[in-house]
Amino acid sequence: MQPQIIGELVNLLGPGAVLSHAEDLMLYEYDGSVELGKPECIVFPSTTREVSEIVRLANRYEIPLVGRGAGTGLSGGAIARSGGIMIVFSRMNRILEIDEANLRAVVQPGLVNFDLSRAGEHLNLYFAPDPSSQKACTIGGNVSENSGGPHTLAYGVTANHVTGLELVLPDGEIVRVGGKNIETSGYDLGGLFVGSEGTLGLVTEITVRLMRKPEAVKTLLAVYDTLDDTTETVVDITVRAITPAACEMLDGFTLRAVEDFVHAGFPKDCAAVLLIEVEGLTESVEAQASAITEVCRLHRAREVRVARDQRERDLLWKGRKNAFGALGRLSPMYYVQDGVIPRTRLPETLRRIEEISHKYNLQIGNIFHAGDGNLHPLILFDQRDRAEFGRVVAAGNEIMRQCVDVGGALTGEHGIGMEKNELMPLIFSSDDLEVMARVRAAFNPHGRLNPGKVLPMGKACGEIRVHPIPVATTAPA
Amino acid sequence: MSHHAQLALTRMEEIVGAAHVFTEFAEIASRRVDGISPSVVVRPADTAQISEILRFAASERLAVIPCGGGTKLGIGSPPSHYEIALDLSRLNRVLAYDPKDLTLGVEPGVRMAELARVLAEQKQFLPLAVPFADRATIGGIVAANSSSPLRHAYGAVRDFCLGMEFVTGEGVVAKSGGRVVKNVTGYDLHKLLIGSLGTLAVITRVNFRTFPLPPAQGTFVATFSGAAAAFGFCRAIAHSVLTPQVMEVADPGASHVLFSANTPARIAPRAWSVVISAAGQPEVVDRHGRELGHMSGKAGAEEFFRLEEGEARSVFTGLCEFPRLILDSAPSAAIFRIGIVPTAMGGLLGELATVAGRNRFDLVTLTRASGIIYAAVLPKEGETPVTAAIAKVAQEVFETCGESRIEASAMLEWCPPDVKIAIGGAWGPSRQDFALMKRVKYSFDPKGVLSPGRFSGGI
Numbered sequence: 001m002q003p004q005i006i007g008e009l010v011n012l013l014g015p016g017a018v019l020s021h022a023e024d025l026m027l028y029e030y031d032g033s034v035e036l037g038k039p040e041c042i043v044f045p046s047t048t049r050e051v052s053e054i055v056r057l058a059n060r061y062e063i064p065l066v067g068r069g070a071g072t073g074l075s076g077g078a079i080a081r082s083g084g085i086m087i088v089f090s091r092m093n094r095i096l097e098i099d100e101a102n103l104r105a106v107v108q109p110g111l112v113n114f115d116l117s118r119a120g121e122h123l124n125l126y127f128a129p130d131p132s133s134q135k136a137c138t139i140g141g142n143v144s145e146n147s148g149g150p151h152t153l154a155y156g157v158t159a160n161h162v163t164g165l166e167l168v169l170p171d172g173e174i175v176r177v178g179g180k181n182i183e184t185s186g187y188d189l190g191g192l193f194v195g196s197e198g199t200l201g202l203v204t205e206i207t208v209r210l211m212r213k214p215e216a217v218k219t220l221l222a223v224y225d226t227l228d229d230t231t232e233t234v235v236d237i238t239v240r241a242i243t244p245a246a247c248e249m250l251d252g253f254t255l256r257a258v259e260d261f262v263h264a265g266f267p268k269d270c271a272a273v274l275l276i277e278v279e280g281l282t283e284s285v286e287a288q289a290s291a292i293t294e295v296c297r298l299h300r301a302r303e304v305r306v307a308r309d310q311r312e313r314d315l316l317w318k319g320r321k322n323a324f325g326a327l328g329r330l331s332p333m334y335y336v337q338d339g340v341i342p343r344t345r346l347p348e349t350l351r352r353i354e355e356i357s358h359k360y361n362l363q364i365g366n367i368f369h370a371g372d373g374n375l376h377p378l379i380l381f382d383q384r385d386r387a388e389f390g391r392v393v394a395a396g397n398e399i400m401r402q403c404v405d406v407g408g409a410l411t412g413e414h415g416i417g418m419e420k421n422e423l424m425p426l427i428f429s430s431d432d433l434e435v436m437a438r439v440r441a442a443f444n445p446h447g448r449l450n451p452g453k454v455l456p457m458g459k460a461c462g463e464i465r466v467h468p469i470p471v472a473t474t475a476p477a
Numbered sequence: 478m479s480h481h482a483q484l485a486l487t488r489m490e491e492i493v494g495a496a497h498v499f500t501e502f503a504e505i506a507s508r509r510v511d512g513i514s515p516s517v518v519v520r521p522a523d524t525a526q527i528s529e530i531l532r533f534a535a536s537e538r539l540a541v542i543p544c545g546g547g548t549k550l551g552i553g554s555p556p557s558h559y560e561i562a563l564d565l566s567r568l569n570r571v572l573a574y575d576p577k578d579l580t581l582g583v584e585p586g587v588r589m590a591e592l593a594r595v596l597a598e599q600k601q602f603l604p605l606a607v608p609f610a611d612r613a614t615i616g617g618i619v620a621a622n623s624s625s626p627l628r629h630a631y632g633a634v635r636d637f638c639l640g641m642e643f644v645t646g647e648g649v650v651a652k653s654g655g656r657v658v659k660n661v662t663g664y665d666l667h668k669l670l671i672g673s674l675g676t677l678a679v680i681t682r683v684n685f686r687t688f689p690l691p692p693a694q695g696t697f698v699a700t701f702s703g704a705a706a707a708f709g710f711c712r713a714i715a716h717s718v719l720t721p722q723v724m725e726v727a728d729p730g731a732s733h734v735l736f737s738a739n740t741p742a743r744i745a746p747r748a749w750s751v752v753i754s755a756a757g758q759p760e761v762v763d764r765h766g767r768e769l770g771h772m773s774g775k776a777g778a779e780e781f782f783r784l785e786e787g788e789a790r791s792v793f794t795g796l797c798e799f800p801r802l803i804l805d806s807a808p809s810a811a812i813f814r815i816g817i818v819p820t821a822m823g824g825l826l827g828e829l830a831t832v833a834g835r836n837r838f839d840l841v842t843l844t845r846a847s848g849i850i851y852a853a854v855l856p857k858e859g860e861t862p863v864t865a866a867i868a869k870v871a872q873e874v875f876e877t878c879g880e881s882r883i884e885a886s887a888m889l890e891w892c893p894p895d896v897k898i899a900i901g902g903a904w905g906p907s908r909q910d911f912a913l914m915k916r917v918k919y920s921f922d923p924k925g926v927l928s929p930g931r932f933s934g935g936i
Contacts, residue, residue, distance in 0.1 A: 099818075101712065101819065101820045102818040102819055102820055103715070104818070145661065146661045146665075148659060148661075152659065156632070156636060157659065157661075159635075159665070159668075160632060160636050169913070175909060175910050175913060176909055176910065177910045177913075179884060179886070180818045180884070181816035181817055181818060181848055181884070181885065181886050182628075182633075182816060182847060182848035182849065183622075183633070183816040183848070183849065183886065184816055184886040184908075185816070185886050185887070185888040185904055185905070185908070185933060186904075186908055186910065186911070186914055186932075186933045187669050187672070187673055187677075187914050187917055187933075188635060188668045188669060188671060188672060189669075189910055189913060189914070189917070191635050191665060191668030191669070191671070192664060192665055192666070192668055192669055192917075194665075195661050195664075195665055196664060212715075212716070212718070214718065215718035235577070238577065238578065238579065239576075239577045241579070241600070241601070241688075241689025243689075280720060281718060281719070281720060281757075281761055281764060283758055283760035283761045283764055284720075284757050284758055284760075284761045287758045287760070287761075340655075340657040340658075340659055340660055341657065342575065342578045342580065342656065342657060343577075343578050343658075344575065344577045344578045369659070372657075372658045372659040373657055373658065373659070374659050407655075407656055407657070408655070408657050409655045409657050409660040409662040410662045411660075411661050411662050412657075412659040412660060412661065413659065413661055414661070415661055416661075416662060416663065420662075424662070424663065427655070427662055427663070428652070428662075428663060429651070429652075431649050431650060431651050432651045432652050432653070432663075434649070434651075435645060435649060435651040435666065435920075435921070436651075436653070436663055436664045436666065438920040438921075439664060439666060439669075439917065439920045439921075440664070441920065442913075442916040442917055442919065442920040443913070443916070454663065454664070
């Protein structure tokens with residue numbers, strides 16, 4: 001990047017808020033996905049005004065821009081695909097207000113997700129979206145990706161919890177959409193922005209709903225000898241219209257790695273387990289827990305265990321939330337998928353994934369949000385073996401195709417980013433994509449903000465497709 | 478008929494067949510919007526025909542307003558022009574219903590009442606307990622983002638709509654979202670269409686998640702002598718562990734509307750009432766009854782009681798149909814829909830009462846405790862106010878809502894067309910993000926043929 005531009009950024013933000021040395025840039029060339037792309041300069045603004053000034057400067061010099069929170073994303077959303085300036089929000093990490101009476105919080109984008117729930121704890125309030133990376137990922141990133149997590153089964157994803165945003169548009173203008181009110185007249189621009197993967201504007205302030213902690217919680221662990229019994233249980237729970245707060249599945253393969261790592265007491269000889277949580281009033285929790293136990297037994301669960309206390313509950317969840325990390329013990333690398341399917345198609349889809357694993361001679365683990373049909377097959381591999389990586393990509397695409405064939409979607413919570421943007425035509429027609437591109441252009445007419453994400457890169461757009469180079473991934477949702 | 482109109486008519490007949498094109502007075506009159514009649518009513522059979530109609534309309538710059546049951550054509554600002562009424566009543570199929578997956582895909586012309594029957598057979602429902610339920614169609618409910626008391630527990634359309642198919646102002650058939658319950662694939666364009674009053678695209682399919690009907694329900698009423706105590710009670714509930722499905726505050730006028738049908742004796746004439754329903758296991762409902770009774774006593778309630786089943790149904794219908802009930806008795810009422818935070822509700826209602834009073838109007842309000850006030854400004858009994866008088870009070874309501882310490886977001890959902898014209902539309906003062914909305918409008922409908930003028934700021 002021209003020294004003159006870096007000089008201007010230093011003048012604007014101060015020398016401590018701009019990085020441009022090669023060794024610094026390297027640290028920001030990856031996120032939690034298997035993608036890479038190096039920014040030419042990294043800036044750390046402290047105010048919305050500064051963000052706006054940076055954007056105006058980038059426009060003057062016609063340089064690409066990308067926003068970034070903690071870089072835990074799993075689809076390359078926060079990677080500088082075309083170089084340019086990376087805006088990192090780690091200095092805008094304050095809670096501006098907790099409005100207890102109205103159950104709202106106003107926060108800056110760099111705030112770590114879990115820190116908000118922790119700040120609400122003394123008031124018995126929390127922020128419901130709980131991606132597995134919640135101790136690292138930021139709320140700005142959650143807004144960009146419309147992040148989920150295990151408990152979104154009952155409480156919804158980030159979009160359901162955001163009521164207002166302050167934005168810096170790609171031309172530098174500062175705009176507010178929504179606020180604390182549950183509805184604001186006019187188009188639901190906030191609804192469009194949440195999940196737009198940082199391609200429509202930079203989010204500089206977020207107003208979210210806080211939820212009251214439930215009176216009672218029960219966590220059940222159901223243990224199975226076959227995969228089919230496990231998936232049939234999930235189908236049956238859905239059919240009977242029981243709505244647990246979370247319903248997670250871990251297969252035996254991943255479970256063994258997890259147990260060696262966290263020692264939560266997961267049985268190591270089973271085919272799979274379901275980790276099910278019910279929340280609410282004591283009466284409702286009791287009724288739901290016994291209904292779920294009955295369904296599990298009906299489908300030949302070998303054992304249904306109820307966590308006795310908070311410590312046991314935490315241990316079970318620790319196993320779930322650290323599962324991806326635990327798989328690092330078995331393989332140097334893994335590639336995680338995020339397909340979604342109708343829940344009734346779970347048994348056949350899991351069988352299909354097993355076939356694909358045999359076909360390509362790859363180990364595939366399954367740890368996922370079974371209750372809402374959001375799969376996370378993890379394909380293990382060694383990046384030094386180039387031939388194997390080719391099989392990994394082919395197997396991944398075949399799993400994705402299976403999800404699409406049964407009426408599903410490419411991603412439930414990780415985003416399209418630069419990982420799946422070329423797969424968008426599997427779901428969307430060229431007309432669908434054209435309308436999306438037009439709406440994006442209404443906000444981001446020069447495509448300078450987060451280029452090369454979400455939509456397929458047309459041949460005409462002059463951007464260079466960077467071939468994905470695998471790196472180790474961090475814990476996803 | 479002008480040459481231009483004749484050309485349009487011929488083209489419409491070519492696209493949908495002469496049997497589905499109407500120019501008779503009765504048909505035209507039933508699709509009138511704010512006193513403005515279309516030249517023609519067209520009833521397409523499918524998405525492909527809608528696409529062709531819109532392509533033609535865009536090339537000829539003819540304004541198209543989509544409609545279904547016709548119950549909400551009065552919402553929004555008067556159209557700047559209006560040639561084609563696009564009647565979607567033939568797109569009335571349930572396209573996909575997978576009760577085991579709790580997902581649903583429907584065409585826009587399906588009536589809510591009919592859909593509710595289909596879902597009830599599987600012991601499921603959509604939490605859209607909206608006004609005009611007998612005639613309202615899904616397309617209209619979504620396009621107007623109709624408000625439902627069940628929002629308290631289930632959220633609004635944006636929270637359980639999974640995806641849509643639609644036709645843009647240029648006739649492009651497109652979709653966003655999908656049919657699965659969790660999905661971040663692509664831009665959520667369908668969220669923009671919710672509440673857009675047909676100004677961005679014609680909705681041709683909506684996918685929803687459905688919900689299981691609860692095994693038991695109970696409806697409870699607490700009455701109070703004033704607003705402060707009623708809202709204090711709501712705050713106490715919101716900060717408790719209880720999980721009500723519905724929580725609404727009716728002022729004395731609204732209480733009269735809700736309760737007079739069945740039980741005139743149950744509610745004291747000047748009382749504010751709080752209506753709460755709980756659902757779930759019978760033990761859960763019983764517990765709500767016990768604790769609400771206790772909490773209402775602490776909040777200073779005059780009375781607390783559980784409604785009988787028939788009575789509960791009638792009161793619930795009253796909550797859903799509130800705007801319609803007001804309009805039935807006072808056609809010149811101006812009914813505002815106001816988004817507001819709970820702590821500001823009591824204060825705003827007080828100020829609105831002052832505004833109404835000094836203009837010699839009555840005020841009747843129903844408040845969804847999670848954040849929406851329906852405020853109806855009505856002529857006093859026996860008086861027939863002139864347009865200018867209603868316009869003045871409406872203007873003052875907008876000003877009061879807009880004051881920065883309140884920060885309420887108001888729209889004038891129902892009022893006589895001449896009042897809307899007098900105050901420059903139904904949307905109040907322009908918002909800061911209006912320029913952005915205009916850009917969104919342009920990206921869907923560059924020729925400006927879809928419901929022109931009906932939306933905020935003349936979009």
